[in-house]
Amino acid sequence: MEQAGEQALSSVVWHPNTQMGEWDEFGEIVQGRGMHLIDKKGRKLLDGVASMWCNVWGHSRPELVRAITRQAARLQHSPLFNLTNGPAEELARMLIETIPGMHRVFYSDNGSTAMEVAFKMAIQYWSNEGDSGRNRIAALSNGYHGDTFGAMSVGYMPGFFGAFKGQLFPAVRFDAPGGREAPGGPTDKEIEEECLGNMEERFADGTIAALAMESGAQVAGGVRIYPRGFQRRVSRICKRHGVLLILDEVATGLGRLGSMAEYEAQGGRPDIAAYGKMLTGGYLTMSATLATKKVYDSFLGGYDENRHLFHGHTYTGNPLAAAAAIENLRMYKRRNLLDKVAKGARVLGGYTEEISGMGRVSDVRHAGMLMGIELSRGAPKGGPSTNKIIFEAGRRNGVYLRTLGDVVMLVPPLAMGPADLRRLVEGTVRAVREAPLDG
Numbered sequence: 001m002e003q004a005g006e007q008a009l010s011s012v013v014w015h016p017n018t019q020m021g022e023w024d025e026f027g028e029i030v031q032g033r034g035m036h037l038i039d040k041k042g043r044k045l046l047d048g049v050a051s052m053w054c055n056v057w058g059h060s061r062p063e064l065v066r067a068i069t070r071q072a073a074r075l076q077h078s079p080l081f082n083l084t085n086g087p088a089e090e091l092a093r094m095l096i097e098t099i100p101g102m103h104r105v106f107y108s109d110n111g112s113t114a115m116e117v118a119f120k121m122a123i124q125y126w127s128n129e130g131d132s133g134r135n136r137i138a139a140l141s142n143g144y145h146g147d148t149f150g151a152m153s154v155g156y157m158p159g160f161f162g163a164f165k166g167q168l169f170p171a172v173r174f175d176a177p178g179g180r181e182a183p184g185g186p187t188d189k190e191i192e193e194e195c196l197g198n199m200e201e202r203f204a205d206g207t208i209a210a211l212a213m214e215s216g217a218q219v220a221g222g223v224r225i226y227p228r229g230f231q232r233r234v235s236r237i238c239k240r241h242g243v244l245l246i247l248d249e250v251a252t253g254l255g256r257l258g259s260m261a262e263y264e265a266q267g268g269r270p271d272i273a274a275y276g277k278m279l280t281g282g283y284l285t286m287s288a289t290l291a292t293k294k295v296y297d298s299f300l301g302g303y304d305e306n307r308h309l310f311h312g313h314t315y316t317g318n319p320l321a322a323a324a325a326i327e328n329l330r331m332y333k334r335r336n337l338l339d340k341v342a343k344g345a346r347v348l349g350g351y352t353e354e355i356s357g358m359g360r361v362s363d364v365r366h367a368g369m370l371m372g373i374e375l376s377r378g379a380p381k382g383g384p385s386t387n388k389i390i391f392e393a394g395r396r397n398g399v400y401l402r403t404l405g406d407v408v409m410l411v412p413p414l415a416m417g418p419a420d421l422r423r424l425v426e427g428t429v430r431a432v433r434e435a436p437l438d439g
C-alpha cells in the first residue's frame with residue numbers, strides 16, 4: 001500500500017538526501033555531453049553542480065573514456081592486499097609530486113571514507129607514539145566531512161544528522177569565521193580571533209589528537225570562505241601544541257578554489273590531507289588520504305606490535321579509477337586547467353555584485369569555481385522544499401541546480417568556459433527570480 005505523502009513513483013531507487021515523498025518523477029539522464037546532462041525527454045541541462053562537485057572536463061570526454069576502456073581491457077581490478085598494480089602506483093607518485101609535503105597515499109572510495117581514514121590515522125598515530133590519551137578530534141562548527149559515522153561525528157550538521165546524535169563520538173568544536181555577519185552579532189574578525197583564542201586554550205591540555213577542517217572554505221556548510229590568513233594561523237596553533245592538522249580538500253582541492261593543494265594558497269601545513277571528487281575527473285569513484293613521513297613512519301614496526309593501519313576496502317586502489325585519475329591529472333597540466341579556473345573565477349566573481357543586489361538574495365560568497373547564493377526567502381510552509389523548487393525552476397531555465405539549505409550552490413565543472421558560465425549564472429538568476437518561494 002502507498003504510504004502517506006508517497007506519490008506513484010516509477011523510480012525504485014532510494015535517492016540520496018531526498019524526501020522521496022515530495023517527488024513524483026526524477027528526470028532520467030540518458031547521456032552526458034560536454035557541460036550538459038541530457039534527459040530521456042531530450043532536455044539539456046547545463047551541469048551547474050559538476051554532478052555533485054566532481055566533474056572537471058565535462059561529460060564523455062574522449063581522453064578519459066579511452067583511458068578507462070584501455071585499462072578495462074587489461075586489468076579491471078586487483079587488490080592492494082599483498083599485491084599492487086601499476087596505475088595505483090603511478091597515481092600515488094603523481095599525487096606525492098603534486099601535493100607538497102606528503103609522503104604516502106592511502107586509497108579509498110569516496111570523500112567520507114578518505115576522512116574516516118584520516119581520523120583513524122590520527123588517532124592511531126598517537127597510540128603508536130604511546131600517547132593514547134591524545135584521542136579527541138577537534139573540528140570547526142559548520143564543517144562537513146561526509147555521511148558515515150566518523151564523518152558525521154566530526155562534521156556534525158544539526159539539520160542533517162540530529163537523529164544520529166546519541167551514537168556519534170564527541171568532537172571538540174570551534175565556531176569558525178567566513179559566514180554572513182548577522183546584524184548586531186560579532187564581526188567575522190571577532191569570530192576569527194575568538195576561534196583562534198579558544199583553540200590555543202583548548203589544545204593546551206594535550207588530549208587533542210588532530211584538528212580536522214575543510215581547506216579554504218566550508219562548502220556544504222553554506223559556502224563559507226575563510227578570511228585570508230585564517231588557515232595559516234590555525235596551522236601554526238596546531239604545530240605549537242603538537243596537534244595533527246587534517247585538511248579536507250575533497251571539495252576544495254585539485255583546482256576548485258584555484259590551486260592543486262589549496263593549503264599551499266592558504267599557508268597551512270597539514271599532516272594528513274584528503275582528496276576525492278575531482279580526482280578522477282568525475283568519471284569513477286576514488287579518493288586518497290595523503291600522509292607526511294612523520295605520520296607514516298609511526299606505523300612502521302614488527303607485525304606483532306600492531307602498529308600498522310587497520311583499514312582497507314575491497315576496491316582500494318582500483319586500477320580503472322586510477323587510470324582515469326592519471327589521465328585527468330595529465331590533462332590538468334597539458335590543458336593548463338588552473339589558468340581556465342582563474343578565468344572562470346573572474347567570470348563568476350564578476351556577477352557577485354549584481355546577484356547580491358537581487359531581491360530574495362541575502363548574501364553571495366565566491367571563491368574560485370565556487371559560489372553560494374544565500375536566499376532570504378524559503379519554501380512556503382507545508383509544500384515542496386527549497387531545493388525542489390529551485391531545481392525545477394533551474395530545469396525550466398536549462399540549468400541543473402541543487403541547493404543546500406537556503407544556499408543555491410554553483411559548483412560548475414572546472415573547465416567550464418566563459419560562455420557556458422554566463423549561461424549558467426544567468427539561468428540561475430532567472431530561476432531564483434521565478435521560483436515560487438515565500439514572498
Ligand SMILES: Cc1ncc(COP(=O)(O)O)c(C=O)c1O
Binds near residue numbers: 110111252
Ligand atoms: C569537504 C567534503 N568532505 C567530504 C565529503 C564527502 O564526500 P563523499 O560524498 O564523496 O563521501 C564531501 C562531500 O560533499 C565534502 O564536501
